[in-house]
Amino acid sequence: MDDLFAPSDVSWTPVSPKLAAVRRVNAAIIFGVLAIVALIALGMSLGWTYGVLGLLVVAGGFAWAWVLIGRNQRSWKYAEREDELLVSHGIMFRQLVVVPYGRMQFVDVAAGPLERAFGIATVELHTATPATDAKIPGLHPDEASRLRDRLSALGQAQAWGL
Amino acid sequence: MTEPTPGPTGPAGPVTEPTPSSTPSPTAEPQTAPPPAGEKTGARLHPLTPFVKGWGYFVVAAVAMVNNESLRTNLELAGIGLLAVLVGGILLGALSWWFTKWQLTDEAIRVDSGFLFRRTRIIRFDRIQAIDVAQPFVARLFGMAELRMDVAGGGKSDGKLSYFTYDEAGKLRSLLLLRAKGQHAVEHDPQQPEPEPLLVVPTSRLLGATLLSSTVVASVGGLVWLIVATTVLDFHIGLFAGLPLLLGVVQPIWKQVVGNHGFTLSETHDGLRTKRGLFDVQRQTVPPGRVQGLLITEPLIWRLIGWSRVELDIAGLVGNPADGDDAREGAQLLPVGDRAEVAGVLARVLPGLDLSRIEMHQAPERVKWLRPIGWRYLAYGADDQVLVTVRGWVSRQTSVVLHHKTQSVALSQGPIQRRFRLANVAIHTPLGPTNAVALHQDVNVAAALVTAQADRAREARRTAASSAAVHTQPNPPSPDGSSSSAASPADDSSAM
Numbered sequence: 001m002d003d004l005f006a007p008s009d010v011s012w013t014p015v016s017p018k019l020a021a022v023r024r025v026n027a028a029i030i031f032g033v034l035a036i037v038a039l040i041a042l043g044m045s046l047g048w049t050y051g052v053l054g055l056l057v058v059a060g061g062f063a064w065a066w067v068l069i070g071r072n073q074r075s076w077k078y079a080e081r082e083d084e085l086l087v088s089h090g091i092m093f094r095q096l097v098v099v100p101y102g103r104m105q106f107v108d109v110a111a112g113p114l115e116r117a118f119g120i121a122t123v124e125l126h127t128a129t130p131a132t133d134a135k136i137p138g139l140h141p142d143e144a145s146r147l148r149d150r151l152s153a154l155g156q157a158q159a160w161g162l
Numbered sequence: 163m164t165e166p167t168p169g170p171t172g173p174a175g176p177v178t179e180p181t182p183s184s185t186p187s188p189t190a191e192p193q194t195a196p197p198p199a200g201e202k203t204g205a206r207l208h209p210l211t212p213f214v215k216g217w218g219y220f221v222v223a224a225v226a227m228v229n230n231e232s233l234r235t236n237l238e239l240a241g242i243g244l245l246a247v248l249v250g251g252i253l254l255g256a257l258s259w260w261f262t263k264w265q266l267t268d269e270a271i272r273v274d275s276g277f278l279f280r281r282t283r284i285i286r287f288d289r290i291q292a293i294d295v296a297q298p299f300v301a302r303l304f305g306m307a308e309l310r311m312d313v314a315g316g317g318k319s320d321g322k323l324s325y326f327t328y329d330e331a332g333k334l335r336s337l338l339l340l341r342a343k344g345q346h347a348v349e350h351d352p353q354q355p356e357p358e359p360l361l362v363v364p365t366s367r368l369l370g371a372t373l374l375s376s377t378v379v380a381s382v383g384g385l386v387w388l389i390v391a392t393t394v395l396d397f398h399i400g401l402f403a404g405l406p407l408l409l410g411v412v413q414p415i416w417k418q419v420v421g422n423h424g425f426t427l428s429e430t431h432d433g434l435r436t437k438r439g440l441f442d443v444q445r446q447t448v449p450p451g452r453v454q455g456l457l458i459t460e461p462l463i464w465r466l467i468g469w470s471r472v473e474l475d476i477a478g479l480v481g482n483p484a485d486g487d488d489a490r491e492g493a494q495l496l497p498v499g500d501r502a503e504v505a506g507v508l509a510r511v512l513p514g515l516d517l518s519r520i521e522m523h524q525a526p527e528r529v530k531w532l533r534p535i536g537w538r539y540l541a542y543g544a545d546d547q548v549l550v551t552v553r554g555w556v557s558r559q560t561s562v563v564l565h566h567k568t569q570s571v572a573l574s575q576g577p578i579q580r581r582f583r584l585a586n587v588a589i590h591t592p593l594g595p596t597n598a599v600a601l602h603q604d605v606n607v608a609a610a611l612v613t614a615q616a617d618r619a620r621e622a623r624r625t626a627a628s629s630a631a632v633h634t635q636p637n638p639p640s641p642d643g644s645s646s647s648a649a650s651p652a653d654d655s656s657a658m
Contacts, residue, residue, distance in 0.1 A: 004585075004609040005573065083620050094580075096573040098616045102623060103569050131590040132570040 005096045006088045010079040018118045019138025020073035024066060025114060031062040078136050083158065085125060085151065087134050099134045102158035103127045107148050111141070123147050204263040204274075211325045212255025214301050223247045264323060271311075271338065273323060285311060285321055287342040295331045299441035307331040311338070360434075361507070363425040363497055371498035372418040374463040376557050381410030422497040427507065434510060436494065446493050452476050453511055454567045455596035456495070458504065458560040465558065470504050472496040474511070475594025512548065512564070520545050522552065528582050529602040542587070542600035542611070547622075549589055549615060551598045561598040563589045565615075566622035573612045575605070587611050 006012055035058040043051025071091050079086040088096045104125055111121040121144040125134040139147065213220075223244065261277040270286045294310045301307060307328045311321030326334065372378055384407045423440035434448040454475035464470060472495040496507050508515055522543040529537035541552045549568075551561045568589055575585040585608040589598040600611060 004605055005575075007609075007613065084616055092577050094575045096612065097570060098572070098612060099570040100568075100616070100619060100623070127569040127590070128592040129569045129590045130593070131588070133572065134570065 005094050006077060006079075007086075010081050010086065012077040012079045012088070015073065015076040015078075015136065015138035016120055016140055017073060018120045019076065020069050022114050022118050022120065022138075023069045023073070027062060027065045027069060031058055031065065034058050035062075073138065076136070076138060080150070085134060087136055095133070097132065097134050099125055099127060099132060100158070101151065101154035103132075104151060104155035107151050107155075109144050109148050111144075120144075123151075125151060204265050206263055207259060207323070208306060208325050208327060208330075209259065210304055210306065212252070212259045214304055214306055214325055216251060216255050217300050219251055220248065223251070266337070266341070269341075271323075287338070290321070290338065290342045293335050293338050293342070294445055295328070295335050296445075297328070297443055301325055302441075302443075309334060309338075359426045359428045360510075361427040361496070361499070361503060363422065363499065365419065365423060367498055368418050368422055368425070369415070371464065371469055372415050374461070374467070375414060376461040376463070378411055378414055379463065381407045385411065418497065422494070425494075425497050427496065429510065434495070438494075438497075448474060448476060448493055448495065448511070453564070454594060455561065455563040455591045455598065456508075456511065457595045457597070458562070460558045460560075462556050464498075468501045469498050470501075471498055472504060472507060473595040475591055475596045512562075515548060515562070517550065517560070517562075520548075520550055522550070523603070523607065525602045526584070526604050529584065531582065532578065532584075532602060537602070540601050540603075542603065544615070544618065546618075549598065549618075551589075551600045553599070553601055559597070561596045563591055563596060563598045564622070565618045566626040567591060568615065568619040568622075571612050571615050571619070573608055585609070587615070589615060 035055050038054035038058050039051045041051075042054040068091075072089070075091050075094075076087075076089040078088070083100055083102070085099045085101065086096065087099075088094075105128055106126050108124040108126065109121055110124065115121060119141060120138050121141050122135060122137040123139055123144050124136075126132070127134075136147070257277050258275070261280075262273070262275040264271065264273045266272075267284075269288070270284045273283045273285075275281050275283075290311050293312070295307050296310050297307045301324070305328055306325040308322060308324030309326065309331050311323070325331075385404065388404050388407065420440045422438045425436065425438040428435050428437070430447070436446045436448070438444055456475065457473045458470050459473070460470040474493045474495050476493050495511065496504065499507065508517070520543040522541040525537055525540035527537070529540060533540070536553070536555045539552060539555045539558060543550045547565060549563050549565065553559055569592065570590045572588045572590065573585055574588065579585060579602065582602075583605045584602045585605045587600040587603065587608045589600075591598065600608065603611065
């Protein structure tokens with residue numbers, strides 16, 4: 001049943017595990033701040049037992065996020081069909097997007113500071129409608145630029161007006 | 163001002179200008195090429211322009227003066243204040259009018275404006291998609307009109323030039339049309355003779371349709387309940403809710419009856435043309451090649467009578483969110499019509515389309531756990547030209563998407579849907595009212611639909627590409643003026 005969101009007649013490329021690393025660092029920062037806030041706020045108001053309890057809850061949340069991020073990272077994959085780009089992702093909320101190359105308006109390659117530090121980038125394909133959600137995070141920079149060039153070339157070749 | 167323009171390469175842009183000579187020297191020097199009729203150099207707009215533009219300002223100033231208690235007791239001060247405001251307003255308006263000039267060059271229309279910050283806007287003729295003459299209410303009282311140029315990739319206010327006298331605007335429009343599209347465009351210019359109307363929606367039906375629409379019925383119901391509750395049950399708390407409810411009654415009526423007053427549909431060379439409005443007459447042309455999809459809405463009570471509303475997605479008409487444009491209405495093809503009228507209109511927009519012949523696939527029965535009533539109305543269907551999705555039981559929405567206009571296809575599934583082995587399929591079209599989502603279909607059916615739709619879209623693109631040869635020059639002298647004038651994506655982005 002899994003293959004409904006990832007038809008097996010094309011070869012799927014997974015994204016880099018570094019995506020999970022980046023997201024975990026992100027989560028660590030957020031949960032870290034949350035933990036400090038919880039510890040201090042609860043500790044000062046209700047007593048330090050509660051502060052430590054709050055800390056534990058936040059730590060539990062972080063552990064859960066750690067697992068979810070790993071699962072989510074493994075779910076991201078994309079495939080280049082002859083005429084379309086396929087992007088599939090999600091475990092709880094699953095999605096498969098099919099974008100014809102000819103519909104492409106422009107391609108974005110983006111990398112934030114954290115992503116750059118880990119050496120990954122995000123490629124996003126834009127069509128004439130913002131509803132199209134064709135984003136591939138966690139690509140090696142070389143792969144990202146290869147994909148960008150290939151997509152623009154294919155988009156040019158198959159370009160189609162509105 | 164002399165003729166030469168510094169090669170207008172960009173569509174528009176602020177260019178610093180030397181101080182304009184205030185007297186446009188009427189050239190006595192003989193020109194080699196005779197200037198086309200109507201050519202003007204640095205002409206000003208109509209002198210009444212500042213007043214027509216700023217009438218609201220004057221009214222507000224006057225009302226504020228009259229209503230202000232403390233000022234009324236001190237009449238002298240009020241008089242001076244009012245005078246100062248009026249004089250200041252007139253002066254500002256006059257200055258802005260004096261420094262606004264437009265002229266036609268060989269390949270563009272050029273508008274200089276602003277007295278503190280000079281601004282020059284150059285709109286190239288070949289970037290003008292459509293030219294309309296519009297008459298807002300106040301302008302109409304004075305017999306004036308503004309020229310609206312639809313510029314590819316531009317916002318709404320980019321191509322406005324106001325005000326002219328109505329005749330002048332019409333003449334300028336023909337002239338611009340001649341420059342922009344060539345001789346043939348003027349010969350069958352849609353505006354010169356008002357085309358024979360195909361269909362006129364009577365005001366009584368507009369009113370009736372609005373009164374029976376779901377929002378108004380619900381609001382009236384709420385209002386009645388509120389009045390009963392207040393008077394009989396002595397229940398005063400909910401009185402504040404009355405205002406939004408009242409608004410819910412009045413606003414749609416106003417919008418429908420005034421905004422769509424005298425809705426007329428006619429057929430011209432450029433496609434279907436709509437005309438509507440009581441105060442602010444609006445005209446829209448629907449070029450047949452640019453229809454992306456359409457939405458048929460049938461509120462609960464309308465279904466009993468057999469009425470429905472038809473809206474369209476049109477490339478280029480819908481506002482550009484990047485410009486802060488909120489005009490996402492798309493085009494209204496028919497505010498309310500009975501079944502025969504709707505069928506007739508659909509046949510004109512998409513020849514060969516017959517919704518009743520398309521086989522619809524219902525959502526499976528287990529959807530009732532998710533949508534106890536609405537599940538009966540969820541369906542999709544496709545033929546070789548369009549994909550149709552139906553949803554909603556209070557207000558039924560039928561979305562129609564053309565295969566060769568499909569942008570992308572998405573299959574999605576949430577955790578609850580997963581338990582029931584259901585999934586949604588969304589067909590994305592450019593911004594507009596159409597929202598084609600086949601909700602809660604069986605997973606296998608949905609997955610098959612995604613693949614099938616991708617294939618259909620690819621096939622449709624190929625066949626349409628080979629037959630229509632749409633991918634041509636940005637500004638082809640289209641022989642019939644009706645073929646899809648959409649430029650290639652690369653061109654569109656460069657126009658922004």
